[in-house]
Amino acid sequence: MCPVNLNAVALKMKRLLKYFGQCVFCSAILLVLLLFFGCKEEDKTVEDISKVQVDFSVLRFDREFAQAGPNDIPNLKEKYPFLFPEQFADSIWIAKLEDTIQLQLSGEVDKTFGDFKKETEDLESLFQHIVYYFPKFKLPEVITITSDVRYNDRVILTDSLLLLGLDNYLGKDHHFYRSIQRYIAKGLDKQYLTSDVASAFAKKVIKYPKNRSFLSRIIYYGKELYLKDKILPYTLDAQKIGYTSEEMEWAQTNEEQIWRYFVEGELLYSTDSKLDRRFLDPAPFSKFQLELDSESPGRLGRYMGWQIVRSFMEKNDIALEQLLNISADEIFKKSNYKPKK
Structure with missing residues (x-):
């Protein structure tokens, strides 16, 4: 249908x-x-x-390095100069070839991703959708790496490169993540990889608001998530926002109560920076300062901004690129948003 x-x-x-x-x-x-x-x-x-043609390559640096010997380092440095800072001597990289942790990381990445075929197909679909809506977008060269589990830099998108730290997507219960807080570890799963790439792209085309109001910031994240609706149409909503299915269900079930809390607490036009930590930043739960806090997922402000932007786009004939430049106030007023009961 x-x-x-x-x-x-x-x-x-x-x-x-x-x-x-x-x-x-x-x-x-x-x-x-x-x-x-x-x-x-x-x-x-x-x-x-x-029908959109996307010509891009995926270079498996992680595999090339794992299979390399000391004599291969000069060739790798020539092929990937940006991955070998000049201040580090070749002896550092040669020692890394035999490092126990590095060998384990490479083995676990290979076990999790194999030939990377499924992920390459997902990236192709993502790039087709991006190019369709943003014809000026230049496809980056995709390079897979291991990053010693630097999860804050798991995806790096520049004008010409897309670096994917695959050791940050081994699954939330992987033993490499035992020392990482649970709310962070649950996002270290390959089901979120393409969504993370979409987020990196979103940061390129959506300006962070200068307006310090809470409304402007939830709408900013709402735009990012709505953009994912368009460029990741076959991805589950939970994956777009980085929730589990249970967390997504909680947000949907309690949408009316969340909205009432924001409105009655006069939070929408507040410039209190603490609201970011309570409702926008990654966290184990949102902070309503109520008993239900521990049951809630984090970043519920982003979820609410998403619903407002969706409501706006349902009621207004606006192109996707236009949406990204419309002010939060205009989006909110013209959305006539009413939470689901």
Whole structure:
């Protein structure tokens, strides 16, 4: 069945009925027509995206280094100069070839990712969608590495390179992550890799707000997540935001209560920087300062911003690139957002 946006269909139908009157027969005919042409439009978009040509390569530096010997270091340095800082002598890299931890990391990455075929296909789909919506985007050269589990730098996107630290995606219960806080470790799973790449791209095209209000910041993250809706259409919402399925269900179930807390507490236009730590930054849970805190997932402010942006886009005929430059106040006012009950 075609994934038609029913809210958008309802909005169009409401507009058309102004001209045709409240006729039940007309309503039925209009609904059928809107669903039909909505499917056609969705199908056309999917077809157009599938035709987008993306020519990129994935270089498995992690494997090349794991299989290298001391005599191969000069060739690797020539091929990947940006991965070999000049201040480090060759002896450092030769010693790393035989380092026990490095050998274990390489082995675990190989066990988890194998030939990287599935991930390459996911990246191809992501790049097709990005190029479709952002034709000026230049495809980066993708290079897989091990990074000694530097999870804060697991994905690095520059104008020409995409570095993926695969040792940061071995699964939340991997023994390499035992000393890492659980709320961080749960995101160190390969199911989140493509979503993390999408986040890195989002930072390139969405400006962080100068306005210090809480609303402007939740809308900023809402734009990022809505962008993922468009460039990762086959990815679960939980994966887009970095939640487990249980955390996603909690957010959806409690959306009305979260919104009431934000509104009644007059948080939307507050400039209190502590709100970032409570509702936007990665954390084991959100901080309502209530008994339910321990049950909640972190970053619920981002989730709420996402729902506001979705509501705005359902009610307004705006291109994706236009959305990214619209102010938070305008998005909020024109969203007529009402939480799900």
